[in-house]
Structure formats: structure tokens, C-alpha cells
Amino acid sequence: MLKIINASKAFLAGTPNEHVALKNVSLSLTKGEFVTIIGSNGAGKSTLFNAIGGTFWLDRGKILLQGDNITYMAEHRRASMIGRLFQDPVKGTAPDMTIEENLALAYNRKSKNGLRIGVHRKDVQIFREKIAQLNMGLENRMKTKVGLLSGGQRQALSLLMATISTPRLLLLDEHTAALDPASAEKIMLITKNIVSQESITTMMITHNIQSALKTGSRTIMLDRGKIILDISGQERADMTVPRLMELFSQQSKNTLDNDRMLFVNN
């Protein structure tokens, strides 16, 4: 489904500040697989997502998505196949447009009829049903401007928008990190429901190790641009947070103290 082969990416190449953010990363995901990704700040997690999403091109390596070589495909073309969510709820939605206009935008952009604009009456019912599944009462506020919603509500809407036409791949970059604990928990629940209902191949970056081990079926740890751990099945089921931290300190030359991921257990 997703195949990354020998991906490398350096920033500020050829300058004294050159930083190699991805070093020869190879990774294969099967269809419907849900992989969680952990690693300390600056490990290259977001860079990996940016490379897959087409924010920039790799220096070396290849990315195949469902058989298509997308290595040099423009970002806007990848966006029709890859759903993305970021930490900041503001990034996924248009604040001055209503809930139904936002959903229509996502729906029309990703449907075959890409040139359709506006909200079509027969689509509104589909949107209303989808949004009712969030259990946030938003189905009665379809004409409310999105800028008036809470962060959690906006992130739930972003999630719907990213998946309204089932994407080949869903990339979640710490998409609950900016929310209060109750909203974060709710968004995680909605995420798991949508992903499993549609069997969406998903990668989720999180700094919450506990959540990384409990969510999805496989966990990868990145460190200094390399995958240093890739666990699934029984090995993952038996994994504990202390054991993972121990493995991290064995594998990584990074010091553990100023590492935010190790202190978060909520």
C-alpha cells in the first residue's frame, strides 16, 4: 500500500547548518494498517509526513502509494489521496465558512467532480449524518461558522473532512496534542472509529507513548532521522512504557532528560 524506499532528506544542504532529517528510511505499510510513530523532538517525524504529503521532495529515495510512484508528484495532487491532520486545529478548516461549506469543500475537492462548487442539497443530508456520528451536536449547527467552534470540535470536523472521501492514506501529526485532555480523548475515540469503519491505512505521530502502544497495530520509533524500533504483534502487546524507554536509551545516543515524550503519560 505505502512503500518508502531509502528516503533521505537534508535541510540547508551545503551550508554549515546542514541537517540530515531523514537518513535512508525504508518502510512498508499494508492496506488498512494503523501505525503509531514516536520519537523525541526533532527526530524527523513531521519531516517523514511532509515528504509523504509532498511539502517538499526527497533528496534521495522513492515513495509508492498503492502502486503509484508519488515521489515527484505535486503536493496538491497528493492531497486528493492523502488526508492530513496537524496539531493546530486551525490548519484543517476555513474559519469564515460554515460547517456545511467546509464539508462541501472537502467533499467536492476529493470527489471525481472536482470542479463542483457550493453546497448541494442532496449532499447536506450525507454531511448531517456524518457529523451526527461525532456526538457533538454539530448536526444542528451546520450553518455555524467554523471559527466559532472549540479546538476539539474543529479537529473533529478536520478529521471528517480528511476522510469524507476515503483517502488512500491518513497522516495524523500529533493531532490531539493541542487539546484539553477530555477533548483529546474524544478525538482519539473518533479517530479510531473512523479509521476502523473505513479500514483507512493510517500513520499517527504522538508523544504519548501509552497511547502509541494502545492505538493501532504497530509502533515505530524514529531517532535522528532513522527508524530504531518497529514493533507489532506479541512483541508490541507485551511492551511497556518503561521497557520502551529502556530500549530508547539503549538505541539512541540522545540524552533522556529534556525529552518531553518521556514525561507524558496522560
Ligand SMILES: Nc1ncnc2c1ncn2[C@@H]1O[C@H](COP(=O)(O)OP(=O)(O)O)[C@@H](O)[C@H]1O
Ligand atoms: N523546513 C525546514 N528547514 C530546516 N530545518 C528543518 C525544516 N523542517 C524540519 N527541520 C529540522 O529537521 C529536524 C527534524 O524536524 P521534524 O521532522 O519537524 O521533527 P519532529 O520529529 O519533532 O517532528 C529538526 O532538527 C528540524 O529543525
Ligand SMILES: [Mg+2]
Ligand atoms: Mg513534529
